[in-house]
Amino acid sequence: MSQGVFSFLQNALKRKQPAQPYTSAIKAGTGGAFAIAILVLLGHATDNVLLMAPFGATCVLIFSLPASPLSQPANVIGGHIVSTTIGLALHSFLPLDWWSMGLAVGIAITAMSILRVTHPPAGADPLVVFLSSPGWDYLIFPVAIGSVVLVITAWLFHKIPPKVNYPLPANKE
Numbered sequence: 001m002s003q004g005v006f007s008f009l010q011n012a013l014k015r016k017q018p019a020q021p022y023t024s025a026i027k028a029g030t031g032g033a034f035a036i037a038i039l040v041l042l043g044h045a046t047d048n049v050l051l052m053a054p055f056g057a058t059c060v061l062i063f064s065l066p067a068s069p070l071s072q073p074a075n076v077i078g079g080h081i082v083s084t085t086i087g088l089a090l091h092s093f094l095p096l097d098w099w100s101m102g103l104a105v106g107i108a109i110t111a112m113s114i115l116r117v118t119h120p121p122a123g124a125d126p127l128v129v130f131l132s133s134p135g136w137d138y139l140i141f142p143v144a145i146g147s148v149v150l151v152i153t154a155w156l157f158h159k160i161p162p163k164v165n166y167p168l169p170a171n172k173e
Contacts, residue, residue: 021162023162024162025064027063027157027160027162028063028064029063031059031062031063031153031154031157031158032056032059032060032063032064034153034157035055035059035062035063035149035150035153035154035157036051036055036056036059038149038153039051039055039142039146039149039150042149043142048141048142048145049141049142050141050142050145050146050149051142051146052125052128052142052143052146053124053128054080054121054122054124054125054128055121055142055146055147055150056121057120057121057124058076058080058119058121058122058147058150059150060121061076061119061120061121062076062150062151062154062166063154063157066154066158066164066165066166067164067165067166067168069118069168070118070119070120071119071166072167072168073151073155073167074116074117075117075118075119076119076147076150076151077117077144077147077148077151078112078115078117078119079112079117079118079119079121079122080119080121080122080125080143080144080146080147081139081143081144081147082108082111082112082115082117082122083108083111083112083119083122083123083125083126084122084125084126084128084129084138084139084143085139086104086107086108086111086126087104087108087125087126087127087128087129087130088129088134088136088138088139090103090104090107090126091104091126091129091130091133096130096131100130101126101127101130104126104127104129104130105123105126105127107126108122108123108125108126109123125143151167154166155167
């Protein structure tokens with residue numbers, strides 16, 4: 001038993017993420033800061049909310065791991081739209097409760113997986129909806145517009161050296 005626990009801990013605590021150059025890490029952090037600042041500035045300029053908490057986690061993926069399938073534009077935009085839509089739909093007829101929030105997240109994960117737009121930060125969207133009770137316009141501002149702005153910002157930012165291909169080239173299916 002103790003050998004199994006030791007082995008689990010040894011495997012769980014070993015970092016699997018490859019090291020990256022400091023310049024890439026600094027560029028990723030700068031990109032995330034820049035993207036969030038743009039959302040806030042555009043929000044103030046247009047009198048629309050363009051920021052939601054899961055966008056911080058989206059920035060981690062699109063700036064630090066831009067080659068991940070989970071960071072691609074279809075996943076970022078589609079994942080947030082699908083998950084928020086599910087959250088809004090379920091919140092319109094379910095009470096705010098432990099089981100309803102769990103159900104909303106579970107359905108969002110299932111839908112993103114089936115639609116092949118899995119984006120881990122979007123898993124939080126139904127929770128944000130249940131806890132803040134926004135209207136359906138939330139799907140446009142901040143979700144759809146904010147997601148698109150983040151993707152465009154990442155696309156432009158990754159053209160700065162060291163350059164990164166974002167989005168990834170299309171695969172022939």
